[in-house]
Structure formats: C-alpha cells, structure tokens
Amino acid sequence: MxxxxxAGRPVSFRGGGFMPRPVGAVGPLVFLAxxxxxxxxxxxxxxxxxxMPAPSEALAALGHLLxxxxxxxxxxxxxxxxxxxxxxxxxxxxxxxxxxxLFSLARSxxxxxxxxxxxxxxxxxxxxxxIWFGIGEGSKIATILFGTFFPTVIATYGGVDNVDRSxxxxxxxxxxxxxxxxxxxxxxxxxxxxxxxxxxxxxIAIVLLVAAEMIGAEFGVGAYILLAGNLMATxxxxxxxxxxxxxxxxVNWLIARAERFLLRWRL
Amino acid sequence: MExxxxxxxxxxxxxxxLRGIDLDIPAGRIxxxxxxxxxxxxxxxxxxxxxELPNRGSVIxxxxxxxxxxxxxxxxxxxFALLPWRTVEGNVRLVLEDxxxxxxxxxxxxxxxxxxTRLSEFRDAFPRQLSGGMKQRVAIARALSVSPEFLLMDxxxxxxxxxxxxxxxxxxxxxxxRERFSAVYITHxxxxxxxxxxRVVVLSxxxxxxxxxxxxxxxxxxRAGHTRELETHRQHxxxxxxxxxxxxxxxxxxx
Numbered sequence: 001m002x003x004x005x006x007a008g009r010p011v012s013f014r015g016g017g018f019m020p021r022p023v024g025a026v027g028p029l030v031f032l033a034x035x036x037x038x039x040x041x042x043x044x045x046x047x048x049x050x051x052m053p054a055p056s057e058a059l060a061a062l063g064h065l066l067x068x069x070x071x072x073x074x075x076x077x078x079x080x081x082x083x084x085x086x087x088x089x090x091x092x093x094x095x096x097x098x099x100x101x102l103f104s105l106a107r108s109x110x111x112x113x114x115x116x117x118x119x120x121x122x123x124x125x126x127x128x129x130x131i132w133f134g135i136g137e138g139s140k141i142a143t144i145l146f147g148t149f150f151p152t153v154i155a156t157y158g159g160v161d162n163v164d165r166s167x168x169x170x171x172x173x174x175x176x177x178x179x180x181x182x183x184x185x186x187x188x189x190x191x192x193x194x195x196x197x198x199x200x201x202x203x204i205a206i207v208l209l210v211a212a213e214m215i216g217a218e219f220g221v222g223a224y225i226l227l228a229g230n231l232m233a234t235x236x237x238x239x240x241x242x243x244x245x246x247x248x249x250x251v252n253w254l255i256a257r258a259e260r261f262l263l264r265w266r267l
Numbered sequence: 268m269e270x271x272x273x274x275x276x277x278x279x280x281x282x283x284x285l286r287g288i289d290l291d292i293p294a295g296r297i298x299x300x301x302x303x304x305x306x307x308x309x310x311x312x313x314x315x316x317x318x319e320l321p322n323r324g325s326v327i328x329x330x331x332x333x334x335x336x337x338x339x340x341x342x343x344x345x346x347f348a349l350l351p352w353r354t355v356e357g358n359v360r361l362v363l364e365d366x367x368x369x370x371x372x373x374x375x376x377x378x379x380x381x382x383x384t385r386l387s388e389f390r391d392a393f394p395r396q397l398s399g400g401m402k403q404r405v406a407i408a409r410a411l412s413v414s415p416e417f418l419l420m421d422x423x424x425x426x427x428x429x430x431x432x433x434x435x436x437x438x439x440x441x442x443x444x445r446e447r448f449s450a451v452y453i454t455h456x457x458x459x460x461x462x463x464x465x466r467v468v469v470l471s472x473x474x475x476x477x478x479x480x481x482x483x484x485x486x487x488x489x490r491a492g493h494t495r496e497l498e499t500h501r502q503h504x505x506x507x508x509x510x511x512x513x514x515x516x517x518x519x520x521x522x
Contacts, residue, residue, distance in 0.1 A: 170348035173318055174362040174413065175338050184361060188352045265352040265393050 058238035077219035085144025097156025122147040140212040155197025159190030274324035283474040299464030303512035307475035341415035356390040384408040400431035418450040472511040
C-alpha cells in the first residue's frame with residue numbers, strides 16, 4: 001500500500017493507435033494534387049503528349065464522346081454484356097454452390113472440378129469460346145459468365161459451410177421442413193459470405209468484359225480503348241480508362257448498398 | 268404424454284458416453300439431470316428429443332400428444348439459437364410458418380406468447396439488440412408458441428451472468444406455476460437443480476449411468492422460503508458428484 005503523502009508519478013500511457021479512420025478532405029485533395037501535377041507536367045512539356053495526354057485533353061475526348069452520343073452506344077453495349085453475363089453466372093454459381101454445400105454427391109463430384117477450373121484465367125479460354133459461340137455476343141457473354149460463375153460457387157459453398165450448425169439443429173428440432181431450413185436458415189446464413197463474393201466476381205467480370213471486347217466488337221468500352229490504342233490516340237484511351245474506373249466504382253457502390261440493406265441485422 | 272428411456276447406450280467411435288440409462292419422465296413436472304461435465308447430459312437430451320439416434324435402447328413416448336401440440340418435444344438451447352436476421356417476432360413466427368395456419372392465426376399466436384413472456388414491446392428488435400437474458404426469453408416464447416408437451420432445456424441459464432440468471436430462474440418458476448409444463452432440464456448448477464427440479468437425476472461421469480434419483484417435494488413457488496432444506500439437498504448432490512467432477516476435471520478432453 002502507498003503511504004499517504006508520498007510523491008508519485010502518473011503511469012505512462014501505452015495504449016491507443018492502430019485505428020486508422022478516414023480524414024475528411026484528404027482523399028479528394030490528393031486526387032486533385034496528382035491530376036494538377038500531371039496537367040502542369042503536360043503543359044510544361046515535361047510529359048510528352050505522345051506518351052501521356054494532358055488530363056484536360058482526356059476530358060475533352062470524354063466530352064466529345066458525350067456530344068456525339070457514342071458514349072451511350074459503347075456504354076450500353078458493355079453494360080448489357082456485363083449485366084447478362086454476371087447475372088446468369090451469379091445465379092448458376094449460387095445454385096451450384098448451394099448444392100455443393102448441401103449434398104455429399106454434389107460436393108464429391110463438383111468441388112474438385114470447380115477447384116481445377118477456378119484458377120484458369122478465363123481470358124485463356126476466350127479463343128475457345130469464339131470458336132464455340134461465334135465472334136459475336138455469345139463468346140463475350142460466355143467469358144463473363146464463366147468468370148463470374150466460379151468465384152460465386154466458391155464463396156457460396158464456403159458460406160453454406162459456415163452457417164451455424166446449432167441454428168440448423170434448432171430448425172430440425174422444431175420440425176421445420178427441409179426447404180424451410182434451406183430458405184430461412186441456410187441461405188440467409190450464407191449471405192454474409194456470398195455478398196463479398198459479388199465484389200470479386202464483379203471485378204473479374206469487368207476485366208473479362210474489356211478483354212472480350214477487344215476481339216471482334218464494334219461497340220463497347222473495350223473496343224473503344226483498343227481502337228484508341230491502335231491509333232495512338234492516348235487522350236481517347238485515358239477517357240476509356242476513366243469510364244472503366246467509374247463503372248467499377250458504381251458497381252462497388254451498388255454492392256455496398258445491397259450489403260447494407262440485406263445485412264442490416266448484423267450492424 | 269410421458270417419456271420412458273429404456274436401456275439407452277450411446278457413444279462416438281470408441282468413446283462410450285452413456286451406458287444403460289433407464290428413466291421415467293413424468294408429465295407436469297421438471298426433471299433435472301445433473302452430473303459432472305462431459306458425462307453425456309447434453310447427448311442424453313439430444314437422444315430424448317430425437318436429434319440423435321442411440322446406439323442401443325430407445326426413447327419411448329407413452330400416450331399421444333394432444334393434437335394442438337405442434338411440436339411435442341421442444342428444445343431450449345444454451346446458446347439461444349435465434350436467427351440473427353429475424354426480429355423477435357420473426358424468430359417466433361419461424362416455427363409456426365410451416366404449419367399452414369395463415370397470417371392471422373400466426374400473428375395471434377405470436378402476440379399471445381410474446382405477451383405471456385412479457386416481450387411484446389420488443390417484438391421488432393433484432394437479437395443483437397437484446398441482452399442474453401432477453402434472448403433466452405425469446406427462445407422460451409418461441410418454444411411456448413408450438414404448445415410443447417415437454418420442454419427439453421439444455422443448460423438454458425448457463426450462458427447468462429449471475430444476476431440475469433437469478434431473474435430468469437424466477438421467471439421460469441412463475442411460468443411453471445402458471446402453466447405446469449413438463450420439462451427435462453439439464454444443468455451442471457446444483458443450486459438450479461434444487462430450485463427447479465421436482466426430481467433430480469444424478470449421472471455418473473463418462474460413461475454416464477444413473478447414480479441416484481432424488482425427489483424434492485416442496486412446491487416450486489414455496490422453495491424460496493425453505494433455503495435450509497434446499498441446501499441439504501444441494502450438499503447431498505454435491506457429495507455425490509464431487510469426486511467424479513474432480514476426476515473428470517483431470518481427464519484429457521479428447522481422451
């Protein structure tokens with residue numbers, strides 16, 4: 001016990017830290033600074049226009065796309081492929097993932113095949129898809145579908161595997177039907193794993209979209225970028241890349257909204 | 268409806284968990300099952316409710332459950348087993364939805380059990396918003412909604428802090444006094460056993476066998492005033508279990 005009246009010193013503080021949090025305007029400021037430096041470099045001749053166009057020129061190219069209405073043609077074609085390919089791939093992926101998660105036979109039969117095909121970069125299969133499905137929309141959608149399917153399968157059956165078994169026992173103990181247990185316990189329980197899978201599959205879908213559009217497409221953001229590259233029109237090329245970035249950000253934002261809504265019970 | 272356990276044997280691989288359990292479980296009373304940890308109490312409860320099949324012997328139901336009992340053998344779990352994505356109301360409704368009553372009847376039953384467990388004002392809360400004690404009350408409401416003949420309670424108060432534990436125990440005593448439900452109540456807490464049990468079954472350590480059955484004749488709602496008598500029972504139970512609990516404590520978990 002300390003004797004009364006004896007001098008002491010405060011215990012030194014050693015907690016705190018390890019909690020990064022977003023600081024207001026820093027993000028936009030850094031972005032503006034980089035674009036500003038880039039613009040200044042281009043205007044002063046430090047960056048050759050052949051290698052990199054000034055941001056203002058890329059912006060002008062974007063404006064031109066908007067004026068001529070070509071933007072909507074390219075974007076429309078791309079979004080349609082993305083939407084069809086990703087949706088069908090996701091639906092099939094969830095169906096197969098759930099069966100692998102539920103049935104021993106599906107697990108033994110399909111899990112190894114999925115594991116074997118998942119790591120193949122689907123771009124490598126693109127020429128094959130062109131032979132199978134033709135140079136038109138078929139091969140493009142098939143590539144995106146394939147690329148979306150496998151990560152979704154893996155995320156889904158991982159999610160089903162991780163559903164709390166005690167909840168399933170509870171369902172059984174109340175005599176719930178098999179389909180009720182799947183619909184009301186297993187699927188919602190797997191959702192926290194399936195939704196982050198959407199982010200991965202959407203990112204893969206955009207990569208494959210651009211790659212697929214570089215073969216025999218008239219319209220589409222990928223086709224636009226390829227053409228710009230062939231003509232050394234770097235301003236158009238950067239404009240195309242900006243469109244892709246905005247596309248990716250929008251998709252991510254949509255998935256984040258969906259997550260916040262569907263997983264609001266978890267907050 | 269009553270239950271009879273007839274020569275139950277169970278084990279997992281080479282590990283024998285239960286050996287020759289014979290037990291009658293009467294209606295309208297609470298049968299507490301106590302024993303050292305790892306003696307197979309929870310396994311026994313899963314066998315009683317048909318969540319697991321015994322290696323030998325059987326669980327026999329004597330007499331039929333009345334037709335309005337939707338789920339005659341109904342569990343209350345230690346970890347509550349509430350669906351985190353459903354509200355209090357949704358969790359109760361979950362177990363009614365398969366019975367095809369229609370929306371109005373379901374709502375009537377849900378309203379009724381929530382009122383009986385004093386949860387009505389929490390009906391729209393998600394489980395994460397509730398304390399442990401409230402979660403267990405939701406689980407009790409859910410169990411009552413299917414009009415069980417037997418409640419199979421697996422250490423329902425063990426995950427709660429000491430104060431909530433006391434409150435919920437009083438709730439259970441109230442509930443039994445009003446509804447006279449039948450229950451098999453697993454616990455390792457002897458205090459709980461002597462406060463809630465009309466009959467206390469003592470299991471030995473693994474492989475579990477019935478060591479002794481004691482009857483406590485005091486009515487549940489009068490027990491608070493008879494602490495000395497309860498303490499005598501508790502000490503008797505503790506003497507029965509003590510050495511085995513110690514031995515069980517020293518065993519390797521997977522041994």
